Amino acid sequence: MRMVDVIEKKRNGEELTTEEIKFFVNGYTEGKIPDYQVSSLMMAIYFQDMNDRERADLTMAMVESGDKINLSGIEGIKVDKHSTGGVGDTTTLSLAAMVAAVGVPVAKMSGRGLGHTGGTIDKLESISGFHVELSSEQFTKQVNDIKMAVIGQSGNLTPADKKLYALRDVTGTVPSIPLIASSIMSKKIAAGADAIVLDVKTGEGAFMKTLEDSISLAKAMVQIGNRVGRNTMAIISDMSQPLGYAIGNALEVKEAIDTLKGNGPEDLQELCYTLGAQMVVLGGKAKTIEEARSLLVEVVQNGKAIEVFKKFIEAQGGDASVVDNPSLLPQAKFQIELPAKQDGYVAKMEADEIGVAAMLLGAGRATKESEIDLAVGLILHKKVGDQVKQGESLATIYSNTDDVQNVLDKLYAHIVISSDKVEAPTLIKEIVLD
Numbered sequence: 405m406r407m408v409d410v411i412e413k414k415r416n417g418e419e420l421t422t423e424e425i426k427f428f429v430n431g432y433t434e435g436k437i438p439d440y441q442v443s444s445l446m447m448a449i450y451f452q453d454m455n456d457r458e459r460a461d462l463t464m465a466m467v468e469s470g471d472k473i474n475l476s477g478i479e480g481i482k483v484d485k486h487s488t489g490g491v492g493d494t495t496t497l498s499l500a501a502m503v504a505a506v507g508v509p510v511a512k513m514s515g516r517g518l519g520h521t522g523g524t525i526d527k528l529e530s531i532s533g534f535h536v537e538l539s540s541e542q543f544t545k546q547v548n549d550i551k552m553a554v555i556g557q558s559g560n561l562t563p564a565d566k567k568l569y570a571l572r573d574v575t576g577t578v579p580s581i582p583l584i585a586s587s588i589m590s591k592k593i594a595a596g597a598d599a600i601v602l603d604v605k606t607g608e609g610a611f612m613k614t615l616e617d618s619i620s621l622a623k624a625m626v627q628i629g630n631r632v633g634r635n636t637m638a639i640i641s642d643m644s645q646p647l648g649y650a651i652g653n654a655l656e657v658k659e660a661i662d663t664l665k666g667n668g669p670e671d672l673q674e675l676c677y678t679l680g681a682q683m684v685v686l687g688g689k690a691k692t693i694e695e696a697r698s699l700l701v702e703v704v705q706n707g708k709a710i711e712v713f714k715k716f717i718e719a720q721g722g723d724a725s726v727v728d729n730p731s732l733l734p735q736a737k738f739q740i741e742l743p744a745k746q747d748g749y750v751a752k753m754e755a756d757e758i759g760v761a762a763m764l765l766g767a768g769r770a771t772k773e774s775e776i777d778l779a780v781g782l783i784l785h786k787k788v789g790d791q792v793k794q795g796e797s798l799a800t801i802y803s804n805t806d807d808v809q810n811v812l813d814k815l816y817a818h819i820v821i822s823s824d825k826v827e828a829p830t831l832i833k834e835i836v837l838d
């Protein structure tokens with residue numbers, strides 16, 4: 405087989421066979437096919453698209469390019485959740501403990517990542533003593549014992565995706581539905597998920613800015629999952645403003661704890677119940693979404709969810725007393741208010757720019773080498789649609805320096821107050837089942 409023929413075929417809008425897809429994925433991973441040919445093929449896919457069968461083949465070729473996590477020692481259906489990324493998204497921590505409390509095993513592999521705040525692991529490390537270095541035996545045993553564990557990235561998962569994603573990044577071929585969908589799904593499948601719930605964000609703070617694109621991406625991923633034998637569902641949720649009120653590592657841990665006790669921000673609490681209900685159904689612990697949801701509400705109200713979270717922290721070496729005493733989490737030196745300059749209604753809180761403000765405080769990483777300050781970040785006091793009075797605080801800035809003029813300027817520029825009444829955006833836009 406010659407790579408140039410594969411490129412020409414796709415350029416002409418033809419369908420690639422399973423063998424042709426395996427050929428270029430393996431050839432590229434092994435260094436036998438050069439960057440220039442693969443970038444040409446990526447561009448051809450960008451313009452000509454792939455059908456459902458090609459997308460599933462591409463996903464599985466990337467899964468097969470490296471190690472796969474074996475979760476077969478864990479009892480039950482392993483349901484994983486993936487979010488396409490947003491600002492202040494504290495969902496994973498609360499959601500995991502909630503569904504675990506209902507009996508769905510949560511065997512999560514997580515990363516640190518770049519972004520406005522750290523990843524799930526950074527957030528968890530704001531709990532004193534907490535660690536994610538578990539052997540695979542410890543990991544399996546912990547999930548069987550308490551239904552929840554989080555481990556750091558290990559093994560050589562989907563090397564083909566790593567190479568392809570890096571190449572796409574510099575060749576203008578990232579925003580392609582078949583390429584994004586296969587990239588995300590390959591990682592979830594290699595991490596051992598039996599079933600997958602996707603939270604596809606939409607709006608200014610999201611990867612996909614329009615509802616139409618978000619639905620296309622969700623459908624593409626759901627179809628890949630179901631085609632390769634992983635039950636998959638997606639929801640489309642709003643990311644035009646940050647989720648919840650907290651943006652920052654320790655601040656989000658406290659928010660997750662509040663949510664597990666049923667005292668979380670309304671949007672975060674709702675998103676956890678919506679995603680959680682899907683996970684519980686896929687995990688076989690309820691027949692209907694309604695039944696699943698009431699099980700989740702029950703474990704929050706009777707304290708079982710927060711109990712699982714405590715056990716999870718203890719099992720991984722952390723100080724579980726933070727659950728009752730969140731002031732044990734890292735604290736910033738300064739708290740600076742952001743008073744509203746006028747009366748009115750909050751019309752916009754641009755999620756991506758507010759995320760950048762948190763990053764300026766040190767809550768996130770700009771490069772892999774950046775150090776994160778776990779204590780800093782923002783607590784918003786308003787959401788879009790809320791009424792505000794002049795002088796009332798829109799947000800509290802948690803900082804380790806009192807020189808935050810750049811952060812204040814950024815927030816004022818991207819929190820828009822209008823004199824007219826504004827509708828709050830709906831949180832859950834769509835549910836995609838096939």
Ligand code: URA
Pocket residue numbers: 569578583584585587588
């Ligand atoms: N996230 C991924 O993991 N892959 C993509 O291609 C785009 C976003």
Ligand code: CA
Pocket residue numbers: 491492493494646647648649650651656659
């Ligand atoms: Ca939040």
